[in-house]
Amino acid sequence: MARQMLTEGEELDGFRIGARLHVGGMAVLWEATHPDHDGALLVKVPRLAEGEDPAAIVSFEMEQMILPRLSGPHVPRFLGAGGFEVRPYIAMERIPGPSLLPLIEQLPLPFAQIAEVGARVADALDALHRQHVVHLDVKPSNILTRPTGEAVLVDFGLSRHAQLPDLMEEEFRLPYGTAPYMAPEQIMGVRSEPRSDLFALGTMLYFFTTGERPHGDPQRLSGLKRRLWRDPKPPKALRRDCPDWLQEIILRCLEVLPERRHPTAAQLAYDLRHPDQVKLTARARKQKQDGWAKTIQRRFHPDHQPKFARRSNAAEQAASAPIVAVAVDLSAPDPALHEALRTTVGQIMATLPGARLACLNVLRQNRIALDTTLDEAGNNKHLQRLVELKHWAQPLALPEGRATFHVLEAVDPANAILEHARVNGVDHIVMGARAQSLKRRVLGSVSAEVAAEAPCSVTVVRARGAAAEAAARTPETADTPF
Numbered sequence: 001m002a003r004q005m006l007t008e009g010e011e012l013d014g015f016r017i018g019a020r021l022h023v024g025g026m027a028v029l030w031e032a033t034h035p036d037h038d039g040a041l042l043v044k045v046p047r048l049a050e051g052e053d054p055a056a057i058v059s060f061e062m063e064q065m066i067l068p069r070l071s072g073p074h075v076p077r078f079l080g081a082g083g084f085e086v087r088p089y090i091a092m093e094r095i096p097g098p099s100l101l102p103l104i105e106q107l108p109l110p111f112a113q114i115a116e117v118g119a120r121v122a123d124a125l126d127a128l129h130r131q132h133v134v135h136l137d138v139k140p141s142n143i144l145t146r147p148t149g150e151a152v153l154v155d156f157g158l159s160r161h162a163q164l165p166d167l168m169e170e171e172f173r174l175p176y177g178t179a180p181y182m183a184p185e186q187i188m189g190v191r192s193e194p195r196s197d198l199f200a201l202g203t204m205l206y207f208f209t210t211g212e213r214p215h216g217d218p219q220r221l222s223g224l225k226r227r228l229w230r231d232p233k234p235p236k237a238l239r240r241d242c243p244d245w246l247q248e249i250i251l252r253c254l255e256v257l258p259e260r261r262h263p264t265a266a267q268l269a270y271d272l273r274h275p276d277q278v279k280l281t282a283r284a285r286k287q288k289q290d291g292w293a294k295t296i297q298r299r300f301h302p303d304h305q306p307k308f309a310r311r312s313n314a315a316e317q318a319a320s321a322p323i324v325a326v327a328v329d330l331s332a333p334d335p336a337l338h339e340a341l342r343t344t345v346g347q348i349m350a351t352l353p354g355a356r357l358a359c360l361n362v363l364r365q366n367r368i369a370l371d372t373t374l375d376e377a378g379n380n381k382h383l384q385r386l387v388e389l390k391h392w393a394q395p396l397a398l399p400e401g402r403a404t405f406h407v408l409e410a411v412d413p414a415n416a417i418l419e420h421a422r423v424n425g426v427d428h429i430v431m432g433a434r435a436q437s438l439k440r441r442v443l444g445s446v447s448a449e450v451a452a453e454a455p456c457s458v459t460v461v462r463a464r465g466a467a468a469e470a471a472a473r474t475p476e477t478a479d480t481p482f
Contacts, residue, residue, distance in 0.1 A: 006030060006045055013082060015043055015091050023047075026056035026157060032091065037079060042094040045087075055176060057084070058167045059157030064090055065164050066156045070131055073150045074124035095152050100140035100204075107211040108239060111246055114208045115272045118249075120151040121201055122269035126425055128153060129194045129265060129314035132162040136191060138200035139181050160191045162313050179224060180213040184256050185308040187224045194314035195258035198268055202253020202261075209246065210238040214254055228256055228306055229298040234286040244284035245275040251283040256306050263321035263354040266425040270323060270356065270404075273424060279401025321354030322427035327417050327450075329432060330361050330388050336463035337432045338392060344461045345430055346396055357396075357403040360420060361389050362413040382407050414449035422455055429454055433462040 006028075010017045018031035018040070025047075032043040046060040067090060068078045077093035100117065103109060109117075121143055128135060135142075137158040144152040158176050160166050168176060168191065175187050183199035190196075206214045214232030218224050235242040235250055249271050255261050262268040271278050289295075298304045326345050328338070349355055363385055373380055385407045393403055410416035421429055431447045451458040 006043075012043065012087060012089060013080060013091075015041065015080070015089075017043060026059055031094070034079070034091070040094045040096075041079060042076070042092050044090045044092070048088075055168070055172060058171055059176070060088060060090075062159060062167055063156045064088075066133060066159055066161050067092065069161065069164075070128070070133065070156075072127050072131075073146065073148075074127045074152055076152060076154060095144040095146060095154070097145035097147055097152075100143045100145070103208065104140060107208060109208045111209070111243060114205060114246065115275065117151075117208070118201065118205050119269045119272040120145075120149065121204070122198075122265045122272065123425065124151040124153050125194075125197050125201065125265035126269065126318065129197070129318050132313070132315045134160050134192060134194050134314050135197050135200075136160060136186060137177055137181070138197050138204070139178050140204060162192065162315065166191060174221070175224075179219060180207075180215060180217050182224060183258070184228045184306060185258060187221075187228070188308055190308045192313070193258050193309070194265070194317055195261045195263075198253050198261050198265060199255075199258075201265075201268070202250050205246075205250045205253065206232065206235060209235050209242055209250065212238060230295055231290050233289050234283075236286070237288055243275070244280050245271075245278040247286070248278055248280050248284040251286065258308070263356075264318050266318065266323055266427075267321060267356050270358075270424050274404060274406070277404040277406075320352060321356070322352060323356050323358060323425060324348055324352075324428045324430065325358040325360055325417070325421060325424075325426045326430040327360045327362070327432075327446075328389060328392050330385055330392070331364070334432070334463065337461070340461050340463040341430065341432050342392075342395055344459065348428070348430070349396065349398065349402075355402075357393075357398060358420070358424070358426065359389050359393050359403060359405045360417060361385050361407050362416050363407050363409045364413060365409055365411045382409065414446045414453075417446070417450050418453055418455075427456050429456060429458045431458065431460050433460050 006012070006017055008017055008019060014036070015032045015034050018033065020028065020030055021042075022029040027044050027046050030043045030045070032041045034041055046056045048057070064081050067075070068081070070078070076095055078090070079093065080091040082089045103117070121138070124143070125135065125138070133156070135153055135156065137155060138153070142153065142155045144154055146152055158168060160168070169189075175182065175189060177186055181200040181203045183193070183196035185193050186196045203214055206212075215227040216223075218226065232254060235247045249268070253261055253268070262271070324345070326341060328341065345357065349357060363381060373382070386405055389405045389407065393405070396403070406420065408416040408420060417429065420426065429450060431450060433447060447458075447460050451460060
């Protein structure tokens with residue numbers, strides 16, 4: 001039978017137990033060291049005393065199964081674990097940076113800070129969802145920050161892994177989570193929807209913006225269910241200077257139906273990093289809650305009762321709604337190449353209805369000489385390129401909000417495209433290839449460098465009459481000089 005207590009100075013499978021750091025509702029955290037691992041570590045043990053919540057055992061089993069399968073900078077590194085037959089524990093990297101919890105003492109936060117923090121958390125959720133996991137307990141205390149800036153998600157005891165048994169769902173009928181942050185479908189027992197995490201992040205953004213939680217902090221199931229039919233006050237009702245783009249993002253995250261939220265965490269992060277590109281709807285201008293007539297209709301009319309899908313795969317959903325970037329050279333227009341690019345992009349967007357397109361153009365800057373903002377005709381170069389980029393995309397006939405447009409001012413076009421892809425979680429870059437030239441042979445090509453260094457798939461398109469030749473991540477055929 002497992003012993004229930006740890007003491008400072010005790011050794012556990014080579015881990016030397018240090019000070020007790022935190023006593024939570026389901027587990028206790030201890031500082032630890034190990035001769036094979038540098039720096040301070042963390043040992044987590046479940047609370048097993050008489051009268052403790054039995055869900056503590058099940059959630060601990062879930063975390064023991066999930067954490068070893070996760071990797072990357074947005075999760076703590078797993079180091080070891082012990083079973084319940086002797087001493088249950090999980091040993092992991094201790095993240096030295098703070099959680100987001102202290103931000104609550106500074107509310108409301110500046111809008112730029114809200115967007116920056118939100119985008120970093122969305123990055124972490126995107127990385128998690130691509131590993132088949134829905135967190136289901138996103139809140140300020142479960143988000144830490146590395147010294148390098150990445151948000152780190154912790155506490156996977158309530159999480160669900162699409163490729164593992166869901167013990168929480170199998171053994172408990174009541175929903176588990178943190179009341180203010182639980183999505184409507186999570187309250188109704190759906191644990192496989194990745195956009196539940198977007199609802200929780202939207203709740204955080206609302207809290208950081210207004211200083212209030214959108215649905216309060218109900219402690220009964222009846223109070224939790226109220227968010228299925230009662231909309232929150234718009235942020236503008238509590239903070240009059242809240243910008244339209246931020247209210248649009250927040251209220252979209254807080255939609256009752258998951259399909260009305262952002263398709264993926266990556267697309268949410270993209271909106272937060274590009275507020276000027278956010279498509280504004282009636283949500284952005286809303287000044288007050290819906291009237292009681294509409295509220296009562298949602299509450300009691302059978303045609304307005306929300307219906308939630310019981311099963312969803314986080315990784316598959318992320319793959320079905322990628323961010324596609326097309327790099328368009330406007331400095332020396334090539335009609336045949338532009339048409340080939342549009343054809344390829346159009347095929348991708350038609351195949352993936354949830355995909356989002358970022359149209360990029362690089363306005364090259366001089367390395368030494370001073371750059372002028374106006375061209376010979378007196379037009380602003382940046383704005384002129386933006387207009388040309390939108391004109392290039394018009395034949396694609398994409399719905400408003402599905403495409404965004406970005407003129408990147410940079411000395412090195414390849415680095416500018418790569419940086420945009422890395423910062424914004426781009427899944428696929430499409431570029432054009434020009435004919436052979438002496439300059440390309442001597443200096444190399446932008447597309448070859450992008451294809452070699454990109455953190456995602458790269459398709460290079462060459463115009464050959466009416467056909468386009470595409471090659472994915474093949475530097476040998478990537479030869480756009482830009």
